[in-house]
Amino acid sequence: MAQPEPSAGPAAPFFAAEGIGVTFSLIDKELQAVKDASFEIARGETLALVGESGSGKSTVARAIMRMHDPQRAKLNPDARIVLDGEELGELDEFAMQRIRGRRISMIFQEPMTSLNPLYSVGSQIVEVIRAHDRRVGKKEARKRALQLLREVHIPQPEARIDQYPHQLSGGQRQRVMIAIAIANHPALLIADEPTTALDVTIQAQILGLLRELQERHGMALLLITHDLTVVEKVADRVCVMRYGEIVERGATKDVFGAPKHPYTKHLLASEPRGEAGTLADGAPELMRGDGVKVRYELRTGSMFRRRREELMAVNDVSLRLREGETLGIVGESGSGKTTLGMTLIRLQRATGGEVRFDGDRIDGLAPRQLLPYRTRMQVVFQDPFSSLNPRMIIKQIVAEGLIVNDMCKTAAELDERVARALEEVQMERDVMDRFPHEFSGGQRQRIAIARAIAMEPELILLDEPTSALDLSIQAQIIDMLRELRRKHKLSYIFISHDLKVIGAMCHRVMVMEHGKVIEEGPTAEVLRSPRQDYTKKLVQAAFDILPS
Incomplete structure (x- = not known):
């Protein structure tokens, strides 16, 4: 059994995990997901556990909490989990129920799947409080819940406490x-990818909040993430995991400043780098929007007192996109960037203004009139798992658009075009008979891009295509998109909240707030010298992580 890393002094560490090993029982074999992981955390310290998807980070966290199904997962019998001198591995399930949520708590990656949609957020907080102290009455627990909402800076907590997660x-x-x-x-406190799907400004607020709460309550924090920028700014020490093993550990500044293991060097080199390059002189205009508006009518109030309100999701936006150019659209959630993108490629109707593609006005065309343009404009969505039909094999998914638009005359021609599209995104031909669930997130995104590329489009809308991917996979997808753009003279509209990705991909960038474009220009210029306060806030949140 591996020895835990040495503590700073003679005193026993506040928390220690020694020899953590987890083996899953599959249908035809056993899979050792974690092999002999050991680490310590001091009181008030932040330890980051980093690595790509499948490295075993979350499995370690669940092993600490003893949350694995004992029928499917076996914890190494020699493993030791010690919290403030108490051996957790020796406790039965009833005793562990008193530990979970009281002495050790966990923040999960996706709150929408962790919160019960049938209960108000206040009642869910009350439930946790009373589960560990039945002497607390419902009124007192509600007061505590309200105070907790204030503590985590929820706006208008008195109103929010009775709202539902959605x-x-x-x-x-x-x-x-x-x-x-x-x-x-x-x-x-174990935080498992607590900021992965959040905008950069919200991410900065959440990380700042965790630091504030940690200082106030003296908590030890185990931060699980694949975002190395977050780790560098937040963690005191870091452990790097690969294939279930900790391959490097140490003070964050030492690991980032002088990484020793090849895998750590690979991770640190995987952050989005480079620039979009220069456009060809005289590149023709492919798309333009003039005064584009999208207005929604919202109905609020009760059944008997209906009120109608107007929401301007996109408000008087104009833009130009040239052949071979990548235009980035950035902003926080609700800024209107996705609505604008969908309107430009006519998956959403404009309520005002004009949209032209290759000189032709398309904003007022009927669905049948749009058919000739559908093959020339394609889209790649954020989550490839939900955008790929789970009942179709890869060949059917990539071929669907070709069949619908009658773009191949023979079955052999169809097969060849599908295979060629897959090869363009660096996937082998033999994947055609497999289903989406058999692939990793990065591979599924490649398949989604292959589906778009198969149509031989001139424009692709990319809506947050890398936000859910590991850094090294992000870098691969970005390099691939740049090569496809060069090879086929593609134009991209690239929607993202990750300014590092925008910097590596986009020639120009537009910054949106409340449906309006408040700043635009060459990407390097906007990111280096933002003029608007809102843009400055986005840039600071992306590159400084923690609010000043």
Whole structure:
């Protein structure tokens, strides 16, 4: 059994995990997901556990909490989990129930799937409080829940406490998850990818909040993430995991400043780098929008007192896109960037203004009139798992658009075009008979791009195509998109909240707030010298991580 890393002094560490090993029982074999992982965390310290998807990070966290199904997962019998001198591995399930949520709490990656949609957020906080102290009455627990919502900086907590998860934004739901996690003042807080799907400004707020709560309550924090920028700014020490093993550990500044293991060097080199390059002189205009508007009518109030309100999702936006150019659109959730993108390629109707593609006005065309343009404009969505039909094999998924638009005369020609599209995104031909669930997130995104490329389009809308991917996979997808753009003279509209990706991909960038473009220009210029306060806030949140 591997020895734990040495502590700073003679005193026993506040938390220690020694020899953690987890083996899953599959149908035809056993899979060792974690092999002999050991680490320590001091009181008030932040330890980051980093690595790509499948490295075993979350499995370690669940092993600490003893949350694995004992029928499917076996914890190494020699493993030791010690919290403030107490051996957790020796406790039975009833005793562990008193530990979970009280002395050790966990913040999960996706709050929408962790929060119960049938109960108000206040009642879910109350439930956690009373589960660990039945002496607390419902009124007192509600008062504590309200105070917790204030503590995590939920706006208008008195109104929000009776709302349901779907009525809150992503950042607000994550704050509710944090309120639940700290409800009983845990000694150790495990944060499993707490900011992955959040805008950069919300991410900065959540990380700042965790630091504030940690300082106030003296918690130890185990941060699980694949975002190395977050780790560099937040963590005191870091452990790098690969294939279930910790391959490097140390003070964050030492690991980032002088990485020793090849895998750590690979991770640090995987952040989006480079620039979009220069456009060909005289590149013709492919798309333009003039005064584009998208207006929604919202109905609020009760059944008997209906009120109608107007929401301008896109408000008087104009843009130009040239052949071979990548235009980035950035902004927080609700800024209107996705609505604008979908309107430009006519998956959403404009309520004002004009949209022209290759000189032709397309904003007022009927669905049948749009058919000739559909093959020339394609889209790649954020989540490839939900955008790929799980009942279709890869060949059918990539070929569907070709068949619908009658673009191949023979079955042999169809097969060849599908295979060629897959090869363009660096996938082998033999994947055609497999289903989407058999692939990793990065591979599924390549398949989604292959589906778009197969149509031989001139324009592709990319809506957050890398936000859910590991850094090294992000870098691969970006390099691939740049090569496809060069090879086929493609134009991209690239929607993202990740300014590092925007910097590596886009020739120009537009910054949106409340449906309006508040700043635009060459990407390097906007990111280096933003003029508007809102843009400055986005840039600071992306590159400085923690609010000043």
